[in-house]
Amino acid sequence: MATKHEQILKYIEELPIGVKISVRQIAKELGVSEGTAYRAIKDAENKGFVSTIERVGTIRIERKRKENIEKLTYAEIVNIVDGQVLGGKKGLHKTLNKFVIGAMELEAMMRYTEAGNLLIVGNRVNAQKHALKAGAAVLITGGFDTEEEVKRLADELELPIISTSYDTFTVATIINRAIFDQLIKKEILLVEDIYIPLNQTYYLNINDTVDTWFKFNQLSGHSRFPIVSGDFRLEGIVTAKDVIHQEKDRPIEKVMTKNPITTTPNTSVATASHMMIWEGIELLPVVDETNRLLGIISRQDVLKALQTAQRQPHVAETIDNIISKQLKEETDQGQHAIFTFEITPQMTNHHGNLSYGVFTSVIVESAKLAFRKLKRGELVLETLTVYYLKPIQLDSIIEIKPTILELGRKFGKSIIEVYHDGVMVGQALLMFQFIDR
DSSP states (O other): OOOHHHHHHHHHHTSOTTOEEOHHHHHHHHTOOHHHHHHHHHHHHHHTSEEEETTTEEEEOOOOOGGGTTOEEHHHHHHHTTOEEEEOGGGTTOEESEEEEOOSOHHHHHHHOOTTEEEEESSOHHHHHHHHHTTOEEEEOTTOOOOHHHHHHHHHHTOOEEEOSSOHHHHHHHHHHHHHHHHHHHHSOBHHHHOEEGGGSOOEETTOBHHHHHHHHHHHOOOOEEEEOTTOBEEEEEOHHHHTTOOTTSBHHHHSEESOOOBOTTSBHHHHHHHHHHHTOSEEEEEOTTOBEEEEEEHHHHHHHHHHHHTSOOOSOOHHHHHHHHOEEEEOTTSOEEEEEEOOGGGBOTTSBBOHHHHHHHHHHHHHHHHHTTOOSEEEEEEEEEEEEOOOBTTOEEEEEEEEEEEOSSEEEEEEEEEETTEEEEEEEEEEEEEOO
């Protein structure tokens, strides 16, 4: 039987898009405490199918599909720009496909404004009206209000009209940043992208016997199966090692491994891979926050996904990507690889020195490049210890010298020395885990 939390989540998910909900309303309709209702609404917000907006409340929004992740809802725009909704609240759940900056004559502006757009404009009432009539929402910059007629039109058309205190340039930058961040997230493979759902795999019930394992083993060729109770709560996992030499009528509950290591849908594939290799396991059950089994992932699924990700085109750059591009490789007289790196303004802290975060990224990327010359596959940072670090000023050019201390089949260890003008300014020890492609 589903828990109260799960019942509330299901109830919220089945509500029509755009409906406003509240803790008191949920508590009253479902006969639960306000605390239980509040926790479920927050969980729904984390899952992306409701959005809470100051001075508006919590509304049911459309959960975006993976391929549509770079698009934002108007509700998210309100939160991003610290905006106030002046009208058209019923349209906050809608998704915008692009934004238009209204910095031109009205006629020219309208040629670029279409249904599903967001027009960013100042206190130009005529432009606001025309945009709404064209099917576009409006974002008013500079903290201006608008006329009651415009608000009524927004309510009638169910298109939000939002006011923010930011100027037009800042608003455009903020929205671009939000879209850019989501594009980076889109490139990060999560367990939810690759796991095999419960209805497409084999699992045992806690009341089954060892004989069921043998039947499933013959049908699937697999040797590891999750075990669930009647409400699909994960109870354990059983492998060939557990059932060998056991009587076939012995209850599976007596031989299974209890409290197995699990993962969740929003865990990154890289993290799941690290878990599986570190713990030496071939299969991970995927569970939700109530420990209900959703599906499984195998080591083969993970490796295949990581290989595929390496072939995908990248549309957005992370800090690590930028640092890696700025590293320039050289070779010393001993034929050891060394790297040079210039400290730009974006890489500094408020004192004008190289920030600690960038320093660690620089040495990690340098060590990765050194290891890749000797070993194929993916590298996952296991440990990083910084022994020594002196302030490194803006516009300095540093030399990074990685020395590989150990290189095994699964692990590698390296010490990194960093120099500026021939003087050591940093030293660190790193250990990597290798994931074969």
